[in-house]
Amino acid sequence: MSIDTARVLAISGGIGGAKLALGLQRVLPPGDLAVLVNTGDDFRHLGLLVCPDLDTVTYTLAGVANTETGWGRRGETWNFIEELARLGGETWFRLGDRDLVVHVERTRRLAAGESLTAVTEDLRRRFRVPSTLLPMSDDAVSTTLDTEAGTLQFQDYFVRRRCEPLVRAVHYAGADVAAPSPAVLALLASAPLECVVVCPSNPYLSIGPILGVPGLRRALEACRAPIVVVSPVIGGRAVKGPTVKLMRELGVEVSPRSIARHYAGLVDGLVLDTVDAALAPTVGVPALVVPTLMQTLEDREQLARAALSFARTLAPSQRSRRARA
Amino acid sequence: MSIDTARVLAISGGIGGAKLALGLQRVLPPGDLAVLVNTGDDFRHLGLLVCPDLDTVTYTLAGVANTETGWGRRGETWNFIEELARLGGETWFRLGDRDLVVHVERTRRLAAGESLTAVTEDLRRRFRVPSTLLPMSDDAVSTTLDTEAGTLQFQDYFVRRRCEPLVRAVHYAGADVAAPSPAVLALLASAPLECVVVCPSNPYLSIGPILGVPGLRRALEACRAPIVVVSPVIGGRAVKGPTVKLMRELGVEVSPRSIARHYAGLVDGLVLDTVDAALAPTVGVPALVVPTLMQTLEDREQLARAALSFARTLAPSQRSRRARA
Numbered sequence: 001m002s003i004d005t006a007r008v009l010a011i012s013g014g015i016g017g018a019k020l021a022l023g024l025q026r027v028l029p030p031g032d033l034a035v036l037v038n039t040g041d042d043f044r045h046l047g048l049l050v051c052p053d054l055d056t057v058t059y060t061l062a063g064v065a066n067t068e069t070g071w072g073r074r075g076e077t078w079n080f081i082e083e084l085a086r087l088g089g090e091t092w093f094r095l096g097d098r099d100l101v102v103h104v105e106r107t108r109r110l111a112a113g114e115s116l117t118a119v120t121e122d123l124r125r126r127f128r129v130p131s132t133l134l135p136m137s138d139d140a141v142s143t144t145l146d147t148e149a150g151t152l153q154f155q156d157y158f159v160r161r162r163c164e165p166l167v168r169a170v171h172y173a174g175a176d177v178a179a180p181s182p183a184v185l186a187l188l189a190s191a192p193l194e195c196v197v198v199c200p201s202n203p204y205l206s207i208g209p210i211l212g213v214p215g216l217r218r219a220l221e222a223c224r225a226p227i228v229v230v231s232p233v234i235g236g237r238a239v240k241g242p243t244v245k246l247m248r249e250l251g252v253e254v255s256p257r258s259i260a261r262h263y264a265g266l267v268d269g270l271v272l273d274t275v276d277a278a279l280a281p282t283v284g285v286p287a288l289v290v291p292t293l294m295q296t297l298e299d300r301e302q303l304a305r306a307a308l309s310f311a312r313t314l315a316p317s318q319r320s321r322r323a324r325a
Numbered sequence: 326m327s328i329d330t331a332r333v334l335a336i337s338g339g340i341g342g343a344k345l346a347l348g349l350q351r352v353l354p355p356g357d358l359a360v361l362v363n364t365g366d367d368f369r370h371l372g373l374l375v376c377p378d379l380d381t382v383t384y385t386l387a388g389v390a391n392t393e394t395g396w397g398r399r400g401e402t403w404n405f406i407e408e409l410a411r412l413g414g415e416t417w418f419r420l421g422d423r424d425l426v427v428h429v430e431r432t433r434r435l436a437a438g439e440s441l442t443a444v445t446e447d448l449r450r451r452f453r454v455p456s457t458l459l460p461m462s463d464d465a466v467s468t469t470l471d472t473e474a475g476t477l478q479f480q481d482y483f484v485r486r487r488c489e490p491l492v493r494a495v496h497y498a499g500a501d502v503a504a505p506s507p508a509v510l511a512l513l514a515s516a517p518l519e520c521v522v523v524c525p526s527n528p529y530l531s532i533g534p535i536l537g538v539p540g541l542r543r544a545l546e547a548c549r550a551p552i553v554v555v556s557p558v559i560g561g562r563a564v565k566g567p568t569v570k571l572m573r574e575l576g577v578e579v580s581p582r583s584i585a586r587h588y589a590g591l592v593d594g595l596v597l598d599t600v601d602a603a604l605a606p607t608v609g610v611p612a613l614v615v616p617t618l619m620q621t622l623e624d625r626e627q628l629a630r631a632a633l634s635f636a637r638t639l640a641p642s643q644r645s646r647r648a649r650a
Contacts, residue, residue: 047433077404079422087451089430097404097422101412104429108372126412 006034006132006187007194008308009225013038013206014053015070016232016240016294017199018060020307023300024197025061025131027308034132035061036184038201039116040143040172040209041154045093046084048103049110052155053206054120054135055102062127070240073098092160117181134187136210139178143209144171154205163242167249170204175212180219188219195225195311200232200292202243203262204250211266226268226314228307231256234292235275257283268314271307286314331359331457331512332519333633334550338363338531339378340395341557341565341619342524343385345632348625349522350386350456352633359457360386361509363526364441365468365497365534366479370418371409373428374435377480378531379445379460380427387452395565398423417485442508459512461535464503468534469496479530488567492574495529500537505544513544520550520636525557525617527568528587529575536591551593551639553632556581559617560600582608593639596632611639 008028010021012035021035035057042051052071059065059073066074076096085091095103102123109119115138124133143154147165157163187193201207211217220227232243236254244254252258256272260283270283273292280287288310294300333353335346337360346360360382367376377396384390384398391399401421410416420428427448434444440463449458468479472490482488512518526532536542545552557568561579569579577583581597585608595608598617605612613635619625 046429047436048429077402077422079402080405080425083423083426084430087426087430087448089426097402098408100405100425101408101414104371104373105409105412105414111372123412 005031005192006190007032007192008034009184009187009193009196010035010199011196011201011207011210012036012053012057012199013201014041014056017053017201017206018057018065019294019300020197020199020230020303021057021131022060022297023294023302023304024308026297027301027304030130031132033130034134034187036134036136036181036210038206038209039135039137040141040175040205040212041158042140043142043153043155045103045155046090046095048100048107050093050095050103050155051106051116051135054133055099057133058102058120058123058127058129061129061131061133064127072096093155117183132183134181134184136184136216137178137181137213139174141175141178141209141213142173143205144173145169146171158205158242163245167246169250170208170246172209172212175209176214178213180213180215184216185219188223188225193223193225195308195314196220196223196227197307197311198227198229198263198267200230202232202241202246203259204246205242217266220266226311227263227266228269228271228288228311228314229259229263229267230271230292230303230307231259231273231276233259233276234273255279256287260284269310271303271310286310330356330517331515332357332517334359334361334509334512334518334521335524336361336521336526336532336535337378337382337524338526339366339381342378342526342531343382343390344619344625345522345524345555345628346382346456347385347622348619348627348629349633351622352626352629355455356457358455359459359512361459361461361506361535363531363534364460364462365466365500365530365537366483367465368467368478368480370420370428370480371415373425373432375418375420375428375480376431376441376460379458380424382458383427383445383448383452383454386454386456386458389452397421418480442506457508459506459509461509461541462503462506462538464499466500466503466534466538467498468530469498470494471496483530483567488570492571494575495533495571497534497537500534501539503538505538505540509541510544513548513550518548518550520633520639521545521548521552522632522636523552523554523588523592525555527557527566527571528584529571530567542591545591551636552588552591553594553596553613553636553639554584554588554592555596555617555628555632556584556598556601558584558601559598580604581612585609594635596628596635611635 012021038053066072116135145152145157145167146169149165247254260270269286271288277289290306337346363378391397405422441460470477470482470492471494474490572579585595594611596613602614615631
């Protein structure tokens with residue numbers, strides 16, 4: 001597959017986003033999907049560059065993800081990390097024996113001068129993922145949180161401290177000077193692109209870093225294809241992760257309304273769950289009300305189909321016409 | 326244990342040398358042994374710095390070595406390398422899941438500015454090795470071989486090509502400008518040092534790189550303590566590895582005589598096997614004739630005791646008195 005022929009661009013963080021990306025991959029012809037992935041979570045660990053969202057999306061789309069933990073590989077072994085523990089090393093971030101291959105190979109190749117985009121494309125190919133995977137930038141962006149416990153790097157907050165500290169603000173260090181992925185820019189401007197689907201990932205921690213890269217935000221604003229956002233908030237709760245806790249701490253109403261507001265200027269249509277049907281007229285953009293909880297593979301495919309059909313009713317983007325006018 | 330209190334310095338490469346080092350460690354009081362280890366085999370693999378001889382000596386003295394293969398850990402698992410193979414990575418150099426911890430930790434700490442000596446000392450401590458382990462230099466030295474198949478790096482010759490290409494010459498790239506380990510220099514000049522034992526490692530590939538560092542060679546020449554060499558050649562054969570093949574290709578007689586000649590100016594006494602008893606009067610230095618084949622743990626201890634007793638008969642070094650005169 002080539003980027004130029006992708007017809008759908010999904011924008012995703014890790015777990016929740018990867019679920020819908022898998023649904024999209026399964027209902028689209030091979031090569032029709034590209035996934036723009038958050039790299040704000042990336043960090044150096046044990047000297048290795050770990051890209052948690054890229055890995056989760058790769059593993060999920062390759063069918064080798066651990067669906068119980070939501071991260072890492074299925075059928076993983078832990079001999080490396082157990083030995084590291086025995087030798088007194090840092091073990092708060094669990095690296096499985098098989099998972100480790102990706103971090104070692106990626107680190108080696110980046111050190112040899114390859115771009116993250118090139119390494120990601122090669123890993124995708126080796127994992128036989130039929131969709132294009134695009135890191136948001138080849139430059140480092142680091143999501144950091146101002147918390148009651150001080151300023152924390154994302155993984156420190158998310159994994160080591162289990163999202164416990166109260167968050168006052170979220171920053172994307174380096175985003176303002178990061179060059180947007182040229183492949184993403186090309187795709188957003190390409191004729192075959194039919195729609196963009198923002199997966200139900202955390203708007204602040206997973207999609208925020210992507211929109212924090214000015215060139216990417218501008219390219220999305222200017223994109224002809226309609227942008228559909230799938231709300232990660234269902235009935236005042238988030239399916240997984242710290243979305244709701246974070247919204248409360250940031251003083252944001254926990255509702256699909258806030259999601260629509262968060263993506264103002266970008267969103268052409270919002271997909272919200274049936275439990276939030278009453279809120280549909282209040283979100284300020286066209287809304288699709290369908291079950292959005294993805295528990296089975298069928299759930300993912302059904303939500304993917306619904307989002308794609310919904311997007312077709314929205315094209316061409318009013319937003320984009322406004323931006324071009 | 327502190328370097329200053331070590332009474333015996335063993336000089337070792339990997340497998341064969343580590344065997345005698347273990348024997349010495351077992352018959353000496355804890356802390357009495359220091360081991361000077363070859364780093365000419367060290368190389369970058371998958372972006373990680375691998376130090377095969379340091380690892381073999383560490384694992385052997387820690388009691389966690391795989392005694393069947395002669396390298397790596399006992400009870401090792403191979404999930405990392407199998408996954409790497411599946412993804413099309415380089416797998417000719419086998420890295421076990423537990424073994425990998427040492428390479429990752431070492432690489433990370435060297436990148437953070439620690440010296441190889443400091444990292445080796447810390448790993449020794451974590452593996453509860455009661456002897457001091459001293460890399461020959463903190464600078465990179467790379468053993469390379471001129472062969473019929475071109476110039477080869479050591480691991481390329483030794484592991485990937487199984488020592489098959491005919492060797493014309495051996496070089497120690499970087500040795501001439503490498504700074505000798507300050508800890509080794511201090512030990513060689515220290516009062517408590519009673520003897521130096523050159524283990525039955527390959528004289529060209531394992532001990533050669535050490536003697537190739539000018540400052541180390543001079544310090545050994547000037548050392549007051551007697552230097553005992555244990556011949557790696559037994560009855561015209563080597564116990565393991567390419568020693569004999571290499572001696573033939575370099576045009577050297579396969580005999581303990583050549584070993585004594587190789588160490589001329591350094592050796593105060595040679596330990597040779599009972600099968601070579603007839604050669605004892607011809608080696609040009611005091612000789613001890615004992616069984617030198619180390620098959621059991623008892624063999625190692627017995628050879629260690631014999632070498633130490635032999636050294637005591639030689640002290641103080643005639644060689645050193647000459648060097649000082």
